[in-house]
Amino acid sequence: MTRRAVVAGVGHYLPERIVPNSEFEATLDTSDQWIRSRSGIERRHIAAEGQTTSDMATRAARNALADAGLEPDDLDAIILATSTADLTFPSAATMVQAELGMTRGFAFDVQAVCAGFIYALSTANAMILAGQANRVMIIGAETFSRIMDWTDRSTCVLFGDGAGALILEAAKGKGTNTDRGVLSTDLHSDGRHKDILYVDGGVSTQTTGHLRMEGKEVFRHAVEKLAETATTALEKIGMTGQDVDWVVPHQANIRIITGTAKKLGLPMDKVVVTVQDHGNTSAASIPLALSVGKERGQIKRGDLLVTEAIGGGLAWGAVVLRW
Numbered sequence: 001m002t003r004r005a006v007v008a009g010v011g012h013y014l015p016e017r018i019v020p021n022s023e024f025e026a027t028l029d030t031s032d033q034w035i036r037s038r039s040g041i042e043r044r045h046i047a048a049e050g051q052t053t054s055d056m057a058t059r060a061a062r063n064a065l066a067d068a069g070l071e072p073d074d075l076d077a078i079i080l081a082t083s084t085a086d087l088t089f090p091s092a093a094t095m096v097q098a099e100l101g102m103t104r105g106f107a108f109d110v111q112a113v114c115a116g117f118i119y120a121l122s123t124a125n126a127m128i129l130a131g132q133a134n135r136v137m138i139i140g141a142e143t144f145s146r147i148m149d150w151t152d153r154s155t156c157v158l159f160g161d162g163a164g165a166l167i168l169e170a171a172k173g174k175g176t177n178t179d180r181g182v183l184s185t186d187l188h189s190d191g192r193h194k195d196i197l198y199v200d201g202g203v204s205t206q207t208t209g210h211l212r213m214e215g216k217e218v219f220r221h222a223v224e225k226l227a228e229t230a231t232t233a234l235e236k237i238g239m240t241g242q243d244v245d246w247v248v249p250h251q252a253n254i255r256i257i258t259g260t261a262k263k264l265g266l267p268m269d270k271v272v273v274t275v276q277d278h279g280n281t282s283a284a285s286i287p288l289a290l291s292v293g294k295e296r297g298q299i300k301r302g303d304l305l306v307t308e309a310i311g312g313g314l315a316w317g318a319v320v321l322r323w
């Protein structure tokens with residue numbers, strides 16, 4: 001028997017306020033048509049004034065607990081992926097722990113920008129396989145609206161706020177690719193590319209800063225590296241794109257999503273796409289897509305999923321998972 005980390009529940013939360021592309025036309029030299037055609041984004045949710053990352057994360061976590069039929073104290077750990085935590089410390093994860101009323105276990109944040117959820121998922125899987133935890137809540141939650149330069153049309157139209165959560169729990173498998181749960185992970189980073197996507201502020205500089213990006217350069221790395229990491233993660237367990245039921249990609253840009261699917265040799269009807277409704281929600285985008293994909297009836301128990309993301313660092317990776 002092989003120990004596996006299997007999905008027990010999923011949930012998400014999106015802030016109430018929806019901002020359509022047309023809203024930017026009043027303040028920026030841009031158009032709905034430009035944003036749609038270059039990014040595939042039609043609208044995004046933006047957190048209310050005073051609404052924080054941990055607040056959205058807690059709501060997504062409650063939805064995942066309800067989906068799994070579990071109570072907060074059934075969890076051993078919370079791992080929260082974010083680059084936009086409420087405070088410098090404590091971690092947003094411990095804030096969620098307190099808000100949920102969870103009085104045991106441990107909680108910490110992971111920071112790998114848009115790849116954060118993939119890093120958190122891999123960490124949770126490793127901890128479960130090592131016997132350090134039996135049940136882990138993995139959350140991706142972001143308020144990227146707070147680090148936008150709202151005068152920079154090349155970045156501010158691309159991002160949104162939101163949160164998604166997934167619960168993994170230990171289960172016994174046969175040790176084959178037919179097992180449910182995480183089957184393979186593949187992580188990378190290359191700090192030499194730190195200047196093409198970053199925030200120009202932080203604790204050491206005593207500013208919050210704004211997101212800065214060389215869009216074309218990021219785009220070029222994204223398609224190449226995402227297809228490569230997804231292929232590697234599949235190859236590690238002797239599988240190919242042909243075995244995949246659903247690709248659940250980081251939702252940054254529809255052109256990156258279609259380019260990656262093409263390189264994997266997969267048609268778009270095998271790709272979960274939410275970018276039109278959420279924009280790029282960084283670490284929240286994959287758990288949001290998993291939750292929405294399940295709600296839509298796309299992702300079903302037993303389906304083989306490959307999920308991949310890339311973000312600032314650059315940091316990127318993929319996870320193969322049987323739902």
Ligand code: ACO
Pocket residue numbers: 029030031034035038039114153154155157158197213215216217218219222250251252253256280310311312
């Ligand atoms: N409205 C109108 N025009 C715009 C806008 C806008 N919102 N933004 C930029 N432009 C202009 C540019 O100024 C440029 O004008 P110029 O030719 O006069 O200089 C022109 O449009 C073309 O700009 P490009 O950068 O060539 O446009 P491109 O087709 O590359 O699309 C985009 C830009 C959407 C940013 C694209 O490069 C991209 O998506 N890159 C990936 C970035 C990304 O997704 N990052 C997210 C974080 S990392 C991740 O999650 C993968």
